[in-house]
Amino acid sequence: MFCSKKKSLEVERIVKANDREYNEKYQYTDNRIHTCKYNILTFLPINLFEQFQRVANVYFLFLLILQLIPEISSLTWFTTIVPLVLVVTMTAVKDATDDYFRHKSDNQVNNRQSEVLIDSKLQNEKWMNVKVGDIIKLENNQFVAADLLLLSSSEPHGLCYIETAELDGETNLKVRHALSVTSELGADISRLAKFDGIVVCEAPNNKLDKFTGVLSWKGSEHSLNNEKIILRGCVLRNTSWCFGMVIFAGPDTKLMQNSGKTKFKRTSIDRLMNTLVLWIFGFLICLGIILAIGNSIWENQVGDQFRTFLFWNEGEKNSVFSGFLTFWSYIIILNTVVPISLYVSVEVIRLGHSYFINWDRKMYYSGKATPAQARTTTLNEELGQIEYVFSDKTGTLTENIMTFKKCSINGRIYGEVHDVLGQKTDMTKKKEAVGFSVSPQDDSTFPFFDHHLMESIKMGDPKVHEFLRLLALCHTVMSEENSAGELIYQVQSPDEGALVTAAKNLGFIFKSRTPETITIEELGTLVTYQLLAFLDFNNFRKRMSVIVRNPEGQIKLYSKGADTILFERLHPSNEDLLTLTSDHLSEFAGEGLRTLAIAYRDLDDKYFKEWHKMLEDANAAVDERDERIAGLYEEIERDLMLLGATAVEDKLQEGVIETVTSLSLANIKIWVLTGDKQETAINIGYACNMLTDDMNDVFIIAGNTAVEVREELRKAKENLFGQNRSFSNGHVVFEKKQPLELDSVVEETVTGDYALIINGHSLTVYDQWFITLFNIVYTSLPVLAMGIFDQDVNDQNSMDCPQLYKPGQLNLLFNKHKFFICVAHGIYTSLALFFIPYGAFYNVAGEDGQHIADYQSFAVTMATSLVIVVSVQIALDTSYWTIINHVFVWGSIATYFSILLTMHSNGLFGIFPRQFPFVGNARHSLTQKCIWLVILLTIVASVMPVVAFRFLKVDLFPTLSDQIRQWQKAQKKARPLRSRKPQTRRSSSRRSGYAFAHQEGYGELITSGKNMRAKYPPPTSGLEKTLYNSTSWIENLCKKTTDTVSSFSQDKTVKL
């Protein structure tokens, strides 16, 4: 526990850079984190306090107290204390182990190194010693140590890129940028050391996407928002270094604020168990009352006269009072009816399951060397009961690795391989990949197999050239040459990357860009195009264009975008080509490829100049700026000449289709919540079999607000009534009309397999382990206790013995109906267990003529029968016998007998004559033939009805698993299990959506030159303008990202 709780709640935070003394007076926490709960000293008190908040333990304690009252005490105190101590110790050991690992990981994190500016020098310091107000240096790919205010970075204008996967799971990079005043500090240590700005900001909170604060420095104030903040847990990417000032440290960081106390999640089994335990408790009370009344009556009628032998005190002669005392005695005696240790055994089982999950090689993802990891041990069995799987974003379904597969240029498809007979065949790895292998820039992994395209390029087909040129020019990719002289493309969306790379491999190499030029290498010759305008992508335009002037002076507009959009804007002369390309697109789409249409337009100089002037005017306009710009874009992007179409494959993650199919067969509904375009979402939905052609009702739900979406969903639900799966495509649009789609859904392979395998395995897992553990906890321990305290088993409380294990058994098929069947079974078994020995012992002498109906022999007989009956029941329930099962089942019987013999041995009696009065009992009883006959009869009588019942159930109402088991058996006889047929890729008539996974705003970023190195200095003349612009694009970007975040939080409410 951290004792850092402030005396007063922090309302706002004031931090001064490089001034530890100043900051100290606010007593901010340092960067040390404590996720552990205890230390060596506090462990015992805190853990015990926590444990005794549990009903089960309190119940035991209550019993213990009851037992200390001699008038009531019917069992010795250690009957209760043994299980209690056992339970508490086991839980404590588990908690201690957990905490030990937390300590270890805390230590590891706290001891990470980071460079801190101390005394005007950069010094290596452990994370835990970093203080609020410190300036720390981060290097590329480093984890951020604390919540920082970004001061400066290696990138121009104080930009830096971070990956927030640890925080929100998004793998795409986010941009952060420093205030211009601080970004000037650069890497100048002396200037940074002198930086003494004061930040006044919000108090620590857990909102990852909000930050408000003000930096006061050099007499001026600068407002701070989330875009200036790098949060702990992020990783610095594509930025060689940056400096930041610690605002929140350690437990105050947003990450830690979010990862606060883990809420204990209760599974439905927990809840059911609680209910049942309450019922059982009620049952126990009723039993106690009935028995107490019985006792009163007996006292009144019989006991009264029997007093001669006891000379009871006068006070106890009152039969009502005696009944009252009896009630409490019975509560104690029958306490084992309440299956308190069930909770513990369930915990142990869950722990075992999670180990199995972690150990499962089938759930090992070799790609990332990641085994499955069960993060919580409390929800394992819930995995067998999943009804809905939610997946965020379509990107989880796909590998997000795009490959350029096919294209249609001027009505001809390239990328299909024709065999000798002229029939299309799928591209196979046998074919040699094509490409200009002479080119040093060749990407050796480029999997394009069509030689026809190469021939066309070589022959100089102008359309083909224009097509590739467009691919090399019209994009937002940034290029960089690394030290080895290789071109590195910084790709903002992978499908663009695929296109540019394709062009590169086909001889049109995008080399470099400045805000005003684009240089490409066309079949070996460098050509520089002047970038005149960049008509950026957005979700409504669904296209992007560039207007360039080639060295010959011609102005061209190159456009790529969604076919539906682009086809509307074509010149009428394209009609024939359009139909042809359209067919091709359908074909591509049928293969699940993502398509884009490609077109260009020749512009004449004068027209462009006019247009450009209007654009500049519009840009300068104060009101309706966006609308005017959009209008101008519309205006120029028309009369396009169609070039063709591209088809990019976004490979689904391995096994997604199979997983999705299995999940839907398992009647698990899948929801994908995605921020993708509707087309992409639908496309992927089809691609991974979530949507199929025979699903005729695909609902597109578009609503602009949460309320609307809810309404739409409700309507769709009405329509869908009876159908088990819906494809609801909620289009929630916020301020900036950022679409959010609620989608029906899929699944990442790794996690998907996890769920699936658990589904498949849950049967065996339960069978094996439940039963094994059941044995340890339920047969061994109570038997151990019973061996000592055989008084338990007298007439009344024999009732409880079978019930003692019944509720445990329920875990297999845990519902109330089953529960009552089990209770009935338990009552039957207990009756058999009591009355058969009773009848058999009544008035009977043993082999040596001595009476065997003494209560000790009777108790031993019943206990032995019980243990064997329970073991036989378990043996019958175990359908999967491993060595461990054998050991536990037979072992528990063996243990029982050895404990019994030990307890009844002369030696033990010699030492503790008072505690072990059963001396010689086992030896005497178990050598009697008639006792074994009684035991045998008891077993037969208690087990046979169960077997008969099950047999009839399987015969009359076979469950699916029964049928499957039978089928498996039949299959096994015939031949080994058939491996699953590989799923054939769907062939769908559906038009594949165009897919473009990138954000708006990058065009602006490019034309402003903000993200370019100094070696391409922006024209000085435009500096002010670009500076002004820069804020706007960054704002735009930010808006996009925050929208996404907020829309995600929104869809949680929508989903209700």
Place this chain on the structure above:
Amino acid sequence: MSQKYIWVTRRTTMKRKSQDCPSRLPDNSAVKQQQLPAYRLQLSANKILFGFFATGVFCLGVGVILLLSAKTIKEVEINYTEKCANCAKLRENAANFDKECNCSIPFVLPETMKGNVYMYYKLYGFYQNLYRYILSRSNSQLVGTDVKDVRNCAPFKTSHNGIPIAPCGAIANSMFNDTIILSYNLNSSIHIKVPMIRSGITWWTDKYVKFQNPSFQNLSSAFAGTTKPPNWPKPAYELDEEDPGNNGFINDDFIVWMRTAAFPTFKKLYRRLHRIEHFTEGLPAGSYSFNITYNFPVNRFQGEKAVVLSTLTWSGGSSLFLGLAYMVTGAVTWLAFFSMLAVHLRLRERKMFFLQQ
């Protein structure tokens, strides 16, 4: 219906795995991969049906054997509560405890009781299984370690003047103390006392482990400082006047009594027939009489007492119950077998259909 949602995301908080781990591929051991060699228990219909049939045969067989052997047992039970009414009346008043009362009950044995014959006393309505009654004893006293240890013996711990009782407790105090002597009336004038053995009627462990006299040369001095239970006419060390070795805590009758019965009606072994002279074959048919010294009061708790003579079989003194229970179980199992068979055959076609699916 509660619905379960599981969020599947790639979201991770605080990933702190050490990256330098060489391989995180889980071990390929059979335990971890849940691939322990296993036998899949498949109870097919045929197996189950066969099992039921066999169990039925077994139960019926055992039942028949038990019933037949139970029939061979000869047993004579004579309830002498009413027959010794005057003694019973005398004992109703606790003040008369020191007055002797004898009672003779003649009876005729129509058939010879062959083999070992055992004599029991039998009590009706005596709750030796009463919880407090069972607890009211001191095992450490009875094992001779501490003759004055009377801790658990309430309400018979000490006498009125505070002297610890030995043996203490309600069980010991209520010990059955009738003397029963069986006489064989060879003819009207010659009455032979049937020779009886009073040893070997206890468990070995009881006699030699659980009950031990305090180790003194003189038994009466071993019991010094203690007093006799209030209901007893004599102290423990004078229980058996004939056999000095049968006194104190190791007295056989005492040990038998101390092994408390599970039910309110019980019989306890009293004597075994000493097979000598006339009785080498067992008890010959003829007229007998029980001479009872009536000490034990049963009227106070509306109980009854009886004396039982019985022979044994291989399984002991089995009653009809076990045999009948086996018969019933066997019959029910067969009934179940036939009905299951019927159901199974009727559904066979349906089953085949499933299998083909």
